[in-house]
Amino acid sequence: MGSVGPTAQHRTIERSPAVTRRECENACxxxxxxFWRGSADPVEFRQLYHLASEVELAPGQTIFxxxxxxxSVFVVSKGCIRLYKHLADGRRQIVAFALPGEFLGMPIAESxxxxxxAIDQVVLCRFRHGEFVRFVQSSPxxxxxxIDFAASQLEMTMxxxxxxxxxxxxxxxxxxxxxxxxxxxxxxxxxxxxxxxRDIADFLSLKQETLSxxxxxxxxxxxxxxxxxxxVLLGLDAPVCAG
Amino acid sequence: MGSVGPTAQHRTIERSPAVTRRECENACxxxxxxFWRGSADPVEFRQLYHLASEVELAPGQTIFxxxxxxxSVFVVSKGCIRLYKHLADGRRQIVAFALPGEFLGMPIAESxxxxxxAIDQVVLCRFRHGEFVRFVQSSPxxxxxxIDFAASQLEMTMxxxxxxxxxxxxxxxxxxxxxxxxxxxxxxxxxxxxxxxRDIADFLSLKQETLSxxxxxxxxxxxxxxxxxxxVLLGLDAPVCAG
DNA sequence: CGGAGCTTTGAGGAGCTTCAATACATGTGG
DNA sequence: CCACATGTATTGAAGCTCCTCAAAGCTCCG
Numbered sequence: 383m384g385s386v387g388p389t390a391q392h393r394t395i396e397r398s399p400a401v402t403r404r405e406c407e408n409a410c411x412x413x414x415x416x417f418w419r420g421s422a423d424p425v426e427f428r429q430l431y432h433l434a435s436e437v438e439l440a441p442g443q444t445i446f447x448x449x450x451x452x453x454s455v456f457v458v459s460k461g462c463i464r465l466y467k468h469l470a471d472g473r474r475q476i477v478a479f480a481l482p483g484e485f486l487g488m489p490i491a492e493s494x495x496x497x498x499x500a501i502d503q504v505v506l507c508r509f510r511h512g513e514f515v516r517f518v519q520s521s522p523x524x525x526x527x528x529i530d531f532a533a534s535q536l537e538m539t540m541x542x543x544x545x546x547x548x549x550x551x552x553x554x555x556x557x558x559x560x561x562x563x564x565x566x567x568x569x570x571x572x573x574x575x576x577x578x579x580r581d582i583a584d585f586l587s588l589k590q591e592t593l594s595x596x597x598x599x600x601x602x603x604x605x606x607x608x609x610x611x612x613x614v615l616l617g618l619d620a621p622v623c624a625g
Numbered sequence: 626m627g628s629v630g631p632t633a634q635h636r637t638i639e640r641s642p643a644v645t646r647r648e649c650e651n652a653c654x655x656x657x658x659x660f661w662r663g664s665a666d667p668v669e670f671r672q673l674y675h676l677a678s679e680v681e682l683a684p685g686q687t688i689f690x691x692x693x694x695x696x697s698v699f700v701v702s703k704g705c706i707r708l709y710k711h712l713a714d715g716r717r718q719i720v721a722f723a724l725p726g727e728f729l730g731m732p733i734a735e736s737x738x739x740x741x742x743a744i745d746q747v748v749l750c751r752f753r754h755g756e757f758v759r760f761v762q763s764s765p766x767x768x769x770x771x772i773d774f775a776a777s778q779l780e781m782t783m784x785x786x787x788x789x790x791x792x793x794x795x796x797x798x799x800x801x802x803x804x805x806x807x808x809x810x811x812x813x814x815x816x817x818x819x820x821x822x823r824d825i826a827d828f829l830s831l832k833q834e835t836l837s838x839x840x841x842x843x844x845x846x847x848x849x850x851x852x853x854x855x856x857v858l859l860g861l862d863a864p865v866c867a868g
Numbered sequence: 869c870g871g872a873g874c875t876t877t878g879a880g881g882a883g884c885t886t887c888a889a890t891a892c893a894t895g896t897g898g
Numbered sequence: 899c900c901a902c903a904t905g906t907a908t909t910g911a912a913g914c915t916c917c918t919c920a921a922a923g924c925t926c927c928g
Binding site: 467469473475477488490491495519522525526528529530532533535536537539540542543544546547548586587 | 768772785786
């Protein structure tokens with residue numbers, strides 16, 4: 383329902399073979415760079431290019447829902463996506479924010495284990511599930527990379543689990559802001575936050591009221607400064623996390 | 626430091642080739658059964674047998690520490706192990722309890738991302754890291770299984786993260802007890818708890834006082850009955866988790 | 869300018885933690 | 899076999915953090 387599959391109703395750019403390669407080189411550049419770091423095999427690289435197609439989404443659009451049959455494997459090319467799960471009582475847990483170069487969930491799996499929605503304007507790189515799996519199976523190199531990807535996802539999730547278990551609201555928020563800046567590779571002190579407060583709250587397992595109050599507290603401490611669509615990090619690292 | 630490597634100082638049973646296979650078939654039986662569910666290849670099965678050796682540990686012994694070079698890959702044959710991480714401020718987070726048939730952490734990784742200690746009397750199945758990785762690389766079947774293993778670990782960790790984020794002490798404990806019973810495949814209502822209260826508390830991110838109180842509360846509700854070295858589950862499933 | 873959605877602020881309450889003391893278990897030496 | 903010592907588990911009372919419910923402020927867009 384509303385998933386971005388080959389039969390989805392929204393805008394999917396299908397291109398002629400002639401332009402496929404170049405467009406895909408742009409769209410998938412960061413993904414392939416990430417995925418292939420080190421041991422590039424030019425032949426496999428090209429193969430993967432030809433399997434990819436491009437999908438563009440407006441803010442708020444659903445990409446897939448938890449439990450959906452995984453017809454496609456997605457990699458983010460541009461924008462920010464929220465990956466979340468619904469709990470029995472209606473609460474929502476954001477599992478991760480996906481950025482360019484990252485898979486949406488675990489590839490290979492038969493069905494999606496979480497839902498995905500575009501936060502801002504998004505461009506995705508799509509592979510048909512079967513084709514992607516066949517490609518991976520034929521390439522021990524790629525399989526190994528997938529294992530590593532899974533391991534790093536596991537590491538990240540464990541880090542979150544520890545954060546949720548033991549950290550105060552202030553520690554959670556500070557850690558989130560620092561991690562987020564690092565993932566964005568932000569050069570300046572300004573860190574954009576394209577998502578809603580509610581998204582951050584649901585990621586850190588806080589109520590949005592508590593999140594607001596904690597942001598205000600950090601600003602009062604001169605650790606951050608709130609600006610439209612983001613924050614400026616001032617002295618967050620040492621002082622806040624230590625105390 | 627105190628790790629169970631090929632050069633470790635404690636009891637390692639090195640066997641003659643003649644008895645290797647049979648002992649290992651016992652020791653690794655559950656592991657290989659799990660790992661190979663479905664698509665068994667007898668040849669690879671044998672290969673793996675011959676790479677394995679056996680390690681026995683007393684309660685409380687350290688198997689490896691976070692950050693150690695991963696000289697060995699371990700699979701539990703018998704007993705229960707706590708996998709944990711230390712936080713900056715000295716607190717401890719138990720990441721998982723490992724049971725027979727399970728890997729201790731992610732195989733293939735260069736170094737251990739958590740520490741491991743025997744809870745009770747433990748028997749491990751050990752592979753040298755290099756040999757295990759070479760075997761895995763040579764077997765697409767096994768690689769695929771490893772990806773699936775990683776994905777299921779990821780799924781489990783996400784489940785824990787959600788539990789820690791949103792559930793009350795009572796919900797966490799109830800979920801833990803039910804999951805633990807299911808993993809043990811306990812036929813009777815009695816569920817053994819070989820670990821300390823403190824271990825369970827550090828797993829659920831609760832203080833051990835809170836854990837005790839919550840156990841008492843569940844007993845008062847007739848949901849469980851506390852007995853030495855374990856609990857008897859009475860009516861835990863529906864009533865407690867719903868309310 | 870007005871409305872809808874998002875964000876911030878306020879007051880009161882519930883749940884977990886902290887510190888402290890008591891009870892229980894296990895193993896050791898007399 | 900008992901007495902004691904050590905580590906583990908439970909119970910009690912006070913405090914703090916976060917949550918809940920409620921209202922007001924802000925921002926974006928028609």
